[in-house]
């Protein structure tokens with residue numbers, strides 16, 4: 001039977017992508033990376049998709065690179081990271097729709113980077129984040145050194161990367177790396193509740209908000225405000241903006257259509 005390393009389920013505007021190699025804790029092989037990128041590209045094109053949830057099958061979220069593919073032989077790590085991981089992480093960041101990670105278990109190595117690249121994280125009480133790279137003599141990659149210091153501060157980022165100890169979900173939430181921690185049995189329902197709410201929101205404004213938040217991480221205040229003003233022009237021309245104002249004036253909830 002052909003392996004399907006990424007499962008795809010679309011319901012009511014929410015696309016759920018499940019990393020599906022549970023026997024190796026959803027470690028990433030080339031086929032999984034390809035399918036994940038393909039799924040994200042389809043999510044970008046499909047106007048019916050208004051929020052993406054990323055989760056893992058079985059007891060783990062993702063254990064990072066499949067290390068069985070690394071046994072022996074000459075190999076270009078740079079080329080592999082550039083061709084497999086950078087496109088996926090960049091696509092999550094550039095996707096102008098909310099992306100929610102439902103972290104069901106351990107997220108290690110590039111698996112942790114995948115979770116960090118999502119806009120929001122819901123974690124189960126059993127989940128943990130592991131900068132596994134130092135354990136195998138590698139450098140944190142796939143955005144880990146970008147996201148971590150921004151989310152938890154430089155000192156904690158050093159600790160997590162150097163010592164490579166698992167960071168439990170509750171501690172991750174305390175540090176601001178996770179938005180919600182829930183019992184394992186409630187993980188998907190909580191993630192989908194958040195996702196359904198986002199999928200019923202002003203998709204275009206969310207996409208522009210994501211663009212502004214990332215872009216303005218490295219901007220001066222005046223420049224950031226000017227960029228916001230420019231995006232506001234685009235948001236101000238959407239059907240959802242007109243509906244939002246109309247609904248406010250009519251004292252009723254808005255019915256956003258994502259345009």
Ligand code: T3D
Nearest residue numbers: 023024025027063064065066067068080081108109110132
């Ligand atoms: O190569 C490049 O392109 C460079 C890019 C690198 C990016 C990276 O992600 S580097 C980091 C790679 N990931 C790791 O180093 C993590 C390796 N895994 C672990 O350290 C542990 O498995 C965990 C801490 C995540 C979980 O531990 P535990 O005790 O709960 O589970 P386990 O028994 O270690 O694993 C269960 C099975 O999954 C086991 O297989 P088996 O013995 O039952 O047949 C184990 O080998 C397999 N597995 C877990 N992680 C990976 C894996 N198999 C292949 N690759 C893995 N990454």
